[in-house]
Amino acid sequence: MRFQVKLVMFDLDGTLLDTAPQIAEAANRMLVALGKPMLPQAQIATYIGEGVQNLIKRCLTGSVQVEPEADLFAQAQPLYHDFYTANATQSQPFAGVVPALQQLKKQGYRLACVTNKPEKFTLPLLQQAGLADFFEVIISGDSLPKKKPDPLPLLHICQKLGVLPAEAVLVGDSETDIQAAHAAGCFVVTVPYGYNQGREIDVATVDATVQQLTEVVNLLELPALLKQGS
Ligand SMILES: O=C(O)COP(=O)(O)O
Numbered sequence: 001m002r003f004q005v006k007l008v009m010f011d012l013d014g015t016l017l018d019t020a021p022q023i024a025e026a027a028n029r030m031l032v033a034l035g036k037p038m039l040p041q042a043q044i045a046t047y048i049g050e051g052v053q054n055l056i057k058r059c060l061t062g063s064v065q066v067e068p069e070a071d072l073f074a075q076a077q078p079l080y081h082d083f084y085t086a087n088a089t090q091s092q093p094f095a096g097v098v099p100a101l102q103q104l105k106k107q108g109y110r111l112a113c114v115t116n117k118p119e120k121f122t123l124p125l126l127q128q129a130g131l132a133d134f135f136e137v138i139i140s141g142d143s144l145p146k147k148k149p150d151p152l153p154l155l156h157i158c159q160k161l162g163v164l165p166a167e168a169v170l171v172g173d174s175e176t177d178i179q180a181a182h183a184a185g186c187f188v189v190t191v192p193y194g195y196n197q198g199r200e201i202d203v204a205t206v207d208a209t210v211q212q213l214t215e216v217v218n219l220l221e222l223p224a225l226l227k228q229g230s
């Protein structure tokens with residue numbers, strides 16, 4: 001059975017773009033500047049997906065539950081932002097991303113991007129990777145009062161495009177995406193190659209999984225009226 005949807009929303013980090021190398025490099029340059037030990041890229045990758053503030057906090061303390069000292073956190077933020085600004089646009093799309101977006105667009109699906117990344121990074125990254133023009137709407141972690149796992153960014157995109165949440169799917173890499181999609185009432189499909197805090201996705205919590213994005217189109221079907229072009 002295929003999911004009848006008009007709108008396909010994509011997470012960015014760990015789904016469209018392999019941002020972990022550049023995020024880890026920026027985080028490590030921040031840690032060195034603060035006189036702290038560097039962390040392995042694989043560890044920093046598990047901190048991606050809940051926004052930049054959480055990433056910085058976890059690099060400083062190893063936990064989002066443990067708050068870094070306020071002065072240290074204040075010092076860390078501009079350092080991370082400067083270092084990440086310097087290398088962010090080097091991130092490359094994962095295998096299958098470009099053909100998948102081309103095919104979905106050609107078949108008439110509406111496309112959007114919804115990330116917890118700050119706005120100032122999102123568009124340059126998508127532009128540099130040649131992906132920006134695929135998306136009618138791009139929502140970042142600081143575009144709205146709430147970010148994923150809150151449903152607000154997904155509901156906002158649906159409303160803006162005049163699509164019901166039940167006629168939309170979010171393709172993502174993490175439990176943050178799954179929770180946001182469930183709360184919004186959208187379908188959710190996940191990829192296994194992303195960052196999900198170092199954990200495997202629980203397949204019981206998603207509508208489908210794909211190995212790469214080229215498989216997404218085979219899971220979907222446009223509602224009948226749209227297929228007839230009316
Ligand atoms: O947490 C981030 O900065 C980015 O996360 P996302 O693109 O996977 O939502």
Ligand SMILES: [Mg+2]
Nearest residue numbers: 011013014173
């Ligand atoms: Mg992600």
